[in-house]
Amino acid sequence: MKSINKVVDQQANELELMHSYQDACANKEFRAYVEQLPIEEEILRKYTSNLEDALIEFKNCKNCKGLEHCENKVKGYCYTPEKEKNIINFSYVACKWQQKAFKENAYKKNLELFDMPKDIKEASLKEVYTDDKSRLPIIRYFKEFTDQYQKEKNPKGLYLTGSFGSGKTYLVAALLNEMAKKGIRCALVYYPEFLRSLKSSFQTDYSEKFDFIKTSPIILLDDIGAENESNWSRDEVLGPILQYRMQNHLPTFFTSNLTLEELESALSITSSGVDKVKARRIIERIKQLTISMELIGKNRRN
Ligand code: ADP
Ligand code: MG
Numbered sequence: 001m002k003s004i005n006k007v008v009d010q011q012a013n014e015l016e017l018m019h020s021y022q023d024a025c026a027n028k029e030f031r032a033y034v035e036q037l038p039i040e041e042e043i044l045r046k047y048t049s050n051l052e053d054a055l056i057e058f059k060n061c062k063n064c065k066g067l068e069h070c071e072n073k074v075k076g077y078c079y080t081p082e083k084e085k086n087i088i089n090f091s092y093v094a095c096k097w098q099q100k101a102f103k104e105n106a107y108k109k110n111l112e113l114f115d116m117p118k119d120i121k122e123a124s125l126k127e128v129y130t131d132d133k134s135r136l137p138i139i140r141y142f143k144e145f146t147d148q149y150q151k152e153k154n155p156k157g158l159y160l161t162g163s164f165g166s167g168k169t170y171l172v173a174a175l176l177n178e179m180a181k182k183g184i185r186c187a188l189v190y191y192p193e194f195l196r197s198l199k200s201s202f203q204t205d206y207s208e209k210f211d212f213i214k215t216s217p218i219i220l221l222d223d224i225g226a227e228n229e230s231n232w233s234r235d236e237v238l239g240p241i242l243q244y245r246m247q248n249h250l251p252t253f254f255t256s257n258l259t260l261e262e263l264e265s266a267l268s269i270t271s272s273g274v275d276k277v278k279a280r281r282i283i284e285r286i287k288q289l290t291i292s293m294e295l296i297g298k299n300r301r302n
Contacts, residue, residue: 021045165299
């Protein structure tokens with residue numbers, strides 16, 4: 001008796017599902033939508049309400065002009081039916097705009113930031129101000145750098161000095177972002193903070209941090225000279241890093257508010273006294289690694 005009841009219930013249930021599916025099909029848009037799905041009607045009719053939800057998102061996507069206009073529940077994704085054997089799975093599938101964004105942002109995985117603002121990954125050479133001419137030689141050098149790097153010649157980096165807020169960091173970041181788009185791993189490191197953090201990591205990941213900065217294929221040491229100098233930071237950190245990068249021809253960029261001469265004096269005076277020879281040695285390494293350029297311009301910070 002029980003099993004007969006079960007069968008009757010099941011039939012009633014199927015009938016109900018069929019009716020609600022047929023009701024939904026009275027709507028032209030729904031009908032057109034389900035007809036273009038590669039799924040048989042006898043499966044479709046079990047999912048009327050999900051299909052109606054999917055249709056709403058499908059319609060939202062149809063005339064959508066971009067991610068910023070997305071009206072779907074999950075931005076950039078479309079609730080979509082997919083047949084699997086005799087059932088339908090509904091899942092959120094990335095829309096064409098989201099896929100485009102994925103592609104355009106793929107280079108960011110090649111960029112390692114250390115205490116730099118996240119939006120520095122958006123810096124772009126196309127948007128570099130060209131209103132003052134002091135940028136032009138730098139941009140010309142960037143072009144040379146890119147060409148040479150691709151020919152595996154390991155070009156020199158830049159020592160970019162200049163006034164506060166003139167756009168030094170932005171400029172070098174824009175170049176490194178371009179290199180990342182070519183698939184090269186680049187690191188952008190705010191040097192004073194890196195030093196502080198290295199100092200407090202003796203018991204933990206000191207050597208990983210040190211190796212990271214030593215071996216990154218292309219690196220920017222941002223704002224060098226703004227740190228507190230000590231014999232340790234000069235002789236045990238900066239010196240060996242530069243030595244390694246020189247020996248391995250790893251392009252190294254610096255930005256600084258100090259000229260090389262000013263950096264030399266800053267490096268020669270530490271809390272333990274004055275050592276001009278050691279400071280000179282660092283400067284010699286920087287000169288080996290880079291071409292020196294200056295960016296003078298108005299302060300772009302607001
Ligand atoms: P610096 O490193 O010389 O002190 P920054 O590179 O930090 O200067 O630039 C100062 C400000 O101006 C930053 O907020 C930066 O994002 C902005 N900026 C600099 N150059 C550009 C540019 N070409 N396009 C857009 N913003 C820029
Ligand atoms: Mg800067």
